[in-house]
Amino acid sequence: MNAADLRLPVDVPSTALFTDRYELTMLQAALRSGTADRRSVFEVFTRRLPEGRRYGVVAGTGRVLDAVENFRFDSGVLDFLAAQRIVDEPTLAWLADYRFRGDIRGYPEGEVYFPGSPILRVEGTFAEAVLLETVILSILNHDSAVAAAASRMAVAAGDRPLIEMGARRTHELAAVAAARAAYVGGFTSTSDLAAGFRYSIPTVGTSAHAFTLLHDSERDAFTAQVDSLGGGTTLLVDTYDVTEAVRAAVEIAGPELGAVRIDSGDLLLLAHRVRQQLDDLGATKTKIVVTSDLDEYAIASLAAAPVDAYGVGTQLVTGSGHPTCSMVYKLVARADEAGPDAPLRPVAKKSMGGKTSIGGRKWAARRPDAAGVAEAEVVGTGAVPPELADHQLIVELVRGGEVVAREPLDAVRDRHAAARAGLPLSATQLSRGEPVLPTEYL
Amino acid sequence: MNAADLRLPVDVPSTALFTDRYELTMLQAALRSGTADRRSVFEVFTRRLPEGRRYGVVAGTGRVLDAVENFRFDSGVLDFLAAQRIVDEPTLAWLADYRFRGDIRGYPEGEVYFPGSPILRVEGTFAEAVLLETVILSILNHDSAVAAAASRMAVAAGDRPLIEMGARRTHELAAVAAARAAYVGGFTSTSDLAAGFRYSIPTVGTSAHAFTLLHDSERDAFTAQVDSLGGGTTLLVDTYDVTEAVRAAVEIAGPELGAVRIDSGDLLLLAHRVRQQLDDLGATKTKIVVTSDLDEYAIASLAAAPVDAYGVGTQLVTGSGHPTCSMVYKLVARADEAGPDAPLRPVAKKSMGGKTSIGGRKWAARRPDAAGVAEAEVVGTGAVPPELADHQLIVELVRGGEVVAREPLDAVRDRHAAARAGLPLSATQLSRGEPVLPTEYL
The missing domain is CATH 3.20.20.70 (Aldolase class I)
Incomplete structure (x- = not known):
């Protein structure tokens, strides 16, 4: 049985308009300036957990994969964009052929996360990757907020x-x-x-x-x-x-x-x-x-x-008091010229106001102590230290535009229970506190 | 341009499964016991505003009308209900023919509301009206919460x-x-x-x-x-x-x-x-x-x-701190036997715990003072006092299953601005306080 056949709007037949207008106008300007094809790396992360929470829960990844697959601009959508003069003709032509052909890696769904954890990483041209920002954040911010509350309730129950x-x-x-x-x-x-x-x-x-x-x-x-x-x-x-x-x-x-x-x-x-x-x-x-x-x-x-x-x-x-997460989708590296082989340069906002972020494509690992209990979330931009190689968190989700990591929801649910069980015991205290793992940057 | 043609899931092609399972099992039991065809009146209201808020904003009514029109059980949905053994064969047959044929009245969208305001009233057989509970509450609880925050921000701006x-x-x-x-x-x-x-x-x-x-x-x-x-x-x-x-x-x-x-x-x-x-x-x-x-x-x-x-x-x-309203959908009156002309009897839950409600089909009016400024929300179950006749709030939305009150969104927006302007000045103070109008029951 297929939800799309039923016209039941719970599937994601087209997700292209779940998008802020500026993604399309930035695309237009980048196409014009010749920067649209620069290879780019965007990362999803949070700067903080909701106040008092000990851990976050990655949820929605499976829905993100559906949304990316179905992010297409059909004629009705293009007509709307043209009639509203949202983008110009060359951009409309580019959108008509759009499908995401890049790579997505990230924490597998159900994993726990901490401030700075690179939960999702989207790599491709600037043009193809910037378009996905809004819908990816919508899904992850909503679903992860609910899953975090659910996880605490499950502990309590x-x-x-x-x-x-x-x-x-x-x-x-x-x-x-x-x-x-x-x-x-x-x-x-x-x-x-x-x-x-x-x-x-x-x-x-x-x-x-x-x-x-x-x-x-x-x-x-x-x-x-x-x-x-x-x-x-x-x-x-x-x-x-x-x-x-x-x-x-x-x-x-x-x-x-x-x-x-x-x-x-x-x-x-x-x-x-x-x-x-x-x-x-x-x-x-x-x-x-x-x-x-x-x-x-x-x-x-x-x-x-x-x-x-x-x-x-x-x-x-x-x-449970925190209906959304504060995940952001930030450009962390990009090439100086178009082409798949141009070297990447780390980039980051540098202004005041606490919204700075760390440039560069990141790896992440959860370091266990001698007893096998997690003791730190380690995030880095260089080579992965050998002792952390077996504790890496990021997996491949989309390769060259093809989804490679579909999985049953029960596997996700089991992964979450296992991930939570691997945290220090204080993770499951309901009382307010600091994130149960510190995030270390290498 | 039609959103359904685009398969864009922002329209509401079928809303029948946006429903809690118990609505269908109650239907089955009522069909079996012979009570399903008793004429029934359900009302949507809140027992309180979010803490400190001065008024609520009715929003989502237009979406409710879409949802009611599209609440149909097609073969795919029926196959699912049968395969999951959610209801029995006679109930499936009843659902296959379902469309809402009753009446809906309520506050026009954009109006303000207060504790006890009968925001929406659904009348029909128990069977046809009980099914709509979940989706109506989903829409009104979500949309009204956002509109209330928006209204306060608009005052501030x-x-x-x-x-x-x-x-x-x-x-x-x-x-x-x-x-x-x-x-x-x-x-x-x-x-x-x-x-x-x-x-x-x-x-x-x-x-x-x-x-x-x-x-x-x-x-x-x-x-x-x-x-x-x-x-x-x-x-x-x-x-x-x-x-x-x-x-x-x-x-x-x-x-x-x-x-x-x-x-x-x-x-x-x-x-x-x-x-x-x-x-x-x-x-x-x-x-x-x-x-x-x-x-x-x-x-x-x-x-x-x-x-x-x-x-x-x-x-x-x-x-803005209150992501949902606490609207409920309660049976307030029903007939003792089937048939459109059987007299209605007020009903209400009578248990402890603060969840009691007032039985009977209600009218509502907003009483102005001598200067034309609203001074009370008056809700009653008997005849409308003559001096309130011109200040009634409830309008017809659906008659015999047909939507009779579609309107442009700009009209709704204007209505909200006018309704807010008719409240005492303290309505627009951002500081916490009591509802700006008391609700009086007659």
Whole structure:
């Protein structure tokens, strides 16, 4: 099944207009001045993590690969650019033939990152590489923000499943990407059907208060739900009185009732009370799902409560206070003349204001200590020291315009869990602190 | 030109899967229990504004109308639902014929709102109305959050133009909706080409540091840009030394240079210094554009500086600290039996935990004081008092499944400006405070 065939806008049929206008006008000026074909290296990195965060999570790389493949200017787009006089005729002709033919390397998706980590590196002519800036940053900044929040929530939840329920709290297509990023960060499932469709993430659902209110009584609603969906369903028990609802739920579904959901009130207190009641009624295997504006701290505070699963919405899809990362896409090296073999020269902005960056094409490695635990993120521009050769982080993603590193989402999710497990223990403390690894520049 | 023809995923060809799984399983259970055809009224409202905010801005309504029209289950979607066993055969058959045939009323887009304002009201059978919950909330929660931030920034900017530049800081399609919402809130233009394409919002652009670094010198870069784009272009002057760059810019482009952009450093100080230098060089009409992590407070702090336009990115698309609204979609009334003429009964959740709501289908009016300034948001469930009849807020949007209230985006933008102007003056204070109008329930 192909999402494009369905005209469902979760695939990326054409991504060329997800682009700031200045990328195209810079292209036009560079074509005119003869600098457009200078070989160039752009790197994506952040200058800092969100305040207090211990690590970042690279997410969206797979979506970047889709976006690069589908970055084409068809006639409709070209007509628009012409009608709006955004670029001149020679530039339109150049765009009509555009496809990215360069190379992309970067941290594999799911890896953790730190300030200065060269998360993605795009090499090609200036012209072909500059165009990709906006869409690459959109994807990585959004998806990595959600994945970072998801990862912290996954740590807080331990072995308990996490259900992504945030679709209603974010843009309808951002929701699909958010469900994907949440899965990378450690979530178990999503409520969002489009995410199930597009990325094969397991979907789950319970019931809303509206369903109870629709029926003449809560018992009628529970009966209707169990009759239709079976005793393994999850009944929502906080529309009226929780104790009464739990009694009715077990009476109607039997002790084999799958789960009850609590969506309001003092979740800690209610979870204990409901667990006791369920056990007294013989429903010892009936699970308790809690929802209601949870974040990683609320999840952690329920660690000792008899909760079996968490549903998380708002705080997940908004990055738990940090809805975007501060990744930038910077030219770090370029040739003095056109041609694939011209030597590269490091370049960097040199003005005041803290926005300077380090020129030169970089490698990155994560140095382990004697016990095998990561102790530093090492970033350099020269030769890789032999002792770091086996600890390099950057992999090949696109070679000569062809994607070479597609992978299943489960592999990405596993990589993230492994990368996080390789960090010092303090990485998973929820409290605010410095990045858990220092970044060293060689 | 039609976005769907271009396969550009900014239109909404099918929105049916932007839906939480439980909407479909509730549908299945209601079909089975015989309650699916009970006439039902759902209302969208918030229980609170983001902390400290004085008013909310309704945005996304036009996108909701698109989404409702395109909420169809085609064979690909149905195959997915069947393969995943999400709903049973009778439900699949029902979905295959689905289109919304009910009525939608609500605040017109661009209006302001307050806690309890019934922003949108969906009436139809339970089955047809419950399905729309997720996508309606996604759109309104996202777009209204961005519009609210935009509106505050527009107040802070006064008559100076505001450029939306946030595409790289949010999901690539959320960016398109964000540019639209920003325009509603008072922004002047966007950098995002897809937003220009889809919504005809004026697009603008300057240049990036990469363009300067690509060339052998800053002067070479400025010459290339002016040669290609003309003297009316905007030159970026903070790659190396600002004073040197401004001198070169005017020398190369002449005193007719369109604008310079400053993207780092102490913007207040630099704006004054650059203005003086431009004037000294005779470039008295050359404008100064500032960018660099601006929010409404930073914009306000530059009110006395010689700044001609602001470019805003991160803080706009993330709602300036509040990236989502807390709008909910609640069943407030329903019939006891199927059929269009069965009387409606108010319903509401009655449990603890602060999530209760007020049952019954509501009207809303904004009561003016003697001077014509709004003094209260009045929400009621009975007859509208005669003195409020001319001040009602709710308009018809969809009648019997047909959209009846499409309007140009400029009309929405004008409505927002007028609605804000009708509020007490303290509405536009940036400082934290209570909602500027109390909500009274009748």
